[in-house]
Amino acid sequence: MPSVRRLSLLAACALATSAATLRAQPPGGGGQPQKFENLKVFPKDIPRDSLLGIMRSFTGALGVNCTFCHVAEPAPPGAPGPREQLRPAKDDKPTKETARFMIRMADSLNRVVLAALPNRHSPTVVVSCATCHHGSPLPQTTVAMLSEAVEKTGVDSAIAQYRKLRGEMVSGRYDFREGPVNDLAQALAARGRGADAIKLLEMNQEFFPNSPDVDVAMAEVYLRGGDRDKAIARFRAALTKRPNDPRVLRRLQDLGVSPSGDR
Numbered sequence: 001m002p003s004v005r006r007l008s009l010l011a012a013c014a015l016a017t018s019a020a021t022l023r024a025q026p027p028g029g030g031g032q033p034q035k036f037e038n039l040k041v042f043p044k045d046i047p048r049d050s051l052l053g054i055m056r057s058f059t060g061a062l063g064v065n066c067t068f069c070h071v072a073e074p075a076p077p078g079a080p081g082p083r084e085q086l087r088p089a090k091d092d093k094p095t096k097e098t099a100r101f102m103i104r105m106a107d108s109l110n111r112v113v114l115a116a117l118p119n120r121h122s123p124t125v126v127v128s129c130a131t132c133h134h135g136s137p138l139p140q141t142t143v144a145m146l147s148e149a150v151e152k153t154g155v156d157s158a159i160a161q162y163r164k165l166r167g168e169m170v171s172g173r174y175d176f177r178e179g180p181v182n183d184l185a186q187a188l189a190a191r192g193r194g195a196d197a198i199k200l201l202e203m204n205q206e207f208f209p210n211s212p213d214v215d216v217a218m219a220e221v222y223l224r225g226g227d228r229d230k231a232i233a234r235f236r237a238a239l240t241k242r243p244n245d246p247r248v249l250r251r252l253q254d255l256g257v258s259p260s261g262d263r
Helices: 004-010 048-062 094-116 129-133 142-153 155-168 178-190 194-207 212-224 228-241 246-254
Strands: 071-074 084-087
Touching: 048 129, 142 155, 142 178, 155 194, 178 194, 178 212, 194 212, 212 228, 212 246, 228 246
Parallel strands: none
Antiparallel strands: 071 084
16 A cells, blocks of 8 residues: 555646646535545545545546546435535446546656656656546547547537537637647548538638638548549638648649649
């Protein structure tokens, strides 16, 4: 069992999220026990306030509440306090075992892997929950999130979800620059889903109307789908935004046309 001295390493996933996450826990689950049982990662004699602070930082980093990992049972009728009482000693939820694994992973990365890095940055950078999660229960890139939505609910629903998330800009959770959508569109086109790719790129162009890279991405999708004329038009549109782009000039030359509107 780890000692208290190693707590900061074992709990790096929590403690490195900064004091901003150590706020009041989100709603959902109450009735914290006075004595902790079934501790398998943290020291058994860890101070109560320390452990609760770490748990609260987990909820902030993942955007969840205590019941994401812990079992909650209805309080007896008429009992004072919260309507639900946590049963932290129970291991019924798979997310709890996942959390234990991730704490150990963060400990290993910070204490062993990163510690061996030559010329390590000072002050040291540590891996924490927020490093990957950014307020999301499942750490996903923009491409992964959109790709999953396209597969499960279709491109129109994925676009609606993207617009909503982009409008909220939730916790810096996703990368809303143009690159991830361009990348996903190319991946979809490579799988024969050019129409879906174009829909995504049309949306991307709404947000980045002056970007030649969106035009180039659209041109490549059209070209892959055999629509030569639309591909040429998009390549030429890219040149109006970034004249003399060697990549675009080369593609137009390969297609046997001039950069201007002349064939």
